[in-house]
């Protein structure tokens with residue numbers, strides 16, 4: 372039997388559907404496929420799936436992830452965690468970000484009344500603040516040690532530095548080290564073979580660090596990795612117990628260029644209208660930085676991928692203008708025409724919109740609030 376050909380350049384909202392733009396539309400079938408496939412991948416690796424909520428910030432989508440088998444949520448910010456606990460029924464949250472400062476410590480204690488919370492730390496200073504708050508409240512907090520396996524963002528260096536930190540933190544009152552985590556985001560901007568090598572090295576460095584910590588008598592049941600492009604590789608390293616991909620629910624223009632994923636798997640698109648055609652080689656769409664965000668792509672010029680127009684670039688953006696350079700004579704860029712743009716980085720683009728328009732069979736069938744948008748604290 373011949374497999375049906377998939378039109379990878381298919382738009383998700385029918386051109387006859389009346390829409391006020393710019394907006395973000397999400398194809399529900401693609402979204403569900405992405406969620407189901409990552410859940411199956413985690414099950415195949417034999418690890419827990421604890422998706423990062425930063426990508427969608429949307430309780431409806433968190434519920435779909437839980438229904439597909441996710442064990443809980445990863446959030447960066449307390450404000451995001453509060454939304455998912457209160458609006459999506461999440462009862463187990465990892466805050467994969469240092470919690471520092473009195474107001475946050477108070478909110479953390481409040482949240483711990485409503486959910487099981489684990490916090491990542493990468494310094495004795497942050498852990499000491501947490502410890503003091505927990506001890507004063509008569510509570511014990513589970514902690515992951517954040518380990519830098521090459522991304523060079525936060526995290527104690529893999530090996531002795533992370534081991535020393537774990538021992539110091541575990542001695543603090545009200546603090547219990549239960550895991551290590553890394554974000555191997557540095558694996559994610561190249562071809563699959565390079566991603567695989569970087570991801571496996573990161574996984575091995577984390578697992579070795581965990582083993583050294585255990586040598587000191589700390590039990591350490593959790594070894595947590597996470598990034599979407601490395602999902603096929605890092606969690607396969609023996610000893611990893613948990614994965615935290617986020618972007619996979621939608622994918623984006625940075626990820627679909629890595630070989631495994633085509634634009635047809637990018638569930639979320641910024642729908643924009645051509646509002647000006649000031650020169651033969653230039654069209655203006657109504658999506659600028661306030662709709663697409665500003666992130667560059669390491670693998671594609673410009674600020675997003677216009678579905679169905681692979682050779683067009685969004686060369687420049689200001690707040691309300693996207694300056695598109697379409698190939699000469701290419702139809703689809705007359706004033707009033709609509710385009711679907713896959714942003715370079717979908718997470719900050721979603722943070723700019725109040726609601727997701729949910730498309731079923733090309734029609735907008737629902738609107739889901741992006742309830743955790745803008746939760747920077």
Ligand SMILES: Cc1ncc(COP(=O)(O)O)c(C=O)c1O
Nearest residue numbers: 423467554597598599616617618
């Ligand atoms: C700590 C942490 N874990 C997991 C993720 C998810 O990675 P991705 O966006 O590649 O899915 C991120 C993303 O920024 C992160 O910062």
